[in-house]
Amino acid sequence: MIYPVFVMFANLSILLLYTRVFRTSRYQELSYSVGSIVVGTGMGVLFAATFQCSPVQFAWDLSPRGSCINQQAFFRYMLPPQIFTDFMVLVMLLPYVWKLQSRLTNKLALTVLTRRTEEIMNDLEVFFLGLAK
Numbered sequence: 001m002i003y004p005v006f007v008m009f010a011n012l013s014i015l016l017l018y019t020r021v022f023r024t025s026r027y028q029e030l031s032y033s034v035g036s037i038v039v040g041t042g043m044g045v046l047f048a049a050t051f052q053c054s055p056v057q058f059a060w061d062l063s064p065r066g067s068c069i070n071q072q073a074f075f076r077y078m079l080p081p082q083i084f085t086d087f088m089v090l091v092m093l094l095p096y097v098w099k100l101q102s103r104l105t106n107k108l109a110l111t112v113l114t115r116r117t118e119e120i121m122n123d124l125e126v127f128f129l130g131l132a133k
Helices: 003-021 025-050 071-098 104-112 115-132
Strands: none
């Protein structure tokens, strides 16, 4: 339940770094827009994870009568906005990487070695594995 909050703050910290480094108003507006999606998704996931069962204590104590949401569906529909925001954070950086005065191999290495690429691939893998079940 605390994982979505950590992901939200990690994405927000990267986006705020971008707004400090890249000072164009268009880029800052894009950062704030993606940031609002990150916050909305993070808070929605936190809310859904907290209140996934009715009554709430049914999530850890099965003695009272209750029911919970379909967790497989929850994770399936939670991932697309997170994949989108991870992708946007990566794509927002690329124009500035490619404007660097450096060799093409260095630019390619920076593009490929961006940590966010791995996270996007992991998210896509989880998403498609969930659809395959």
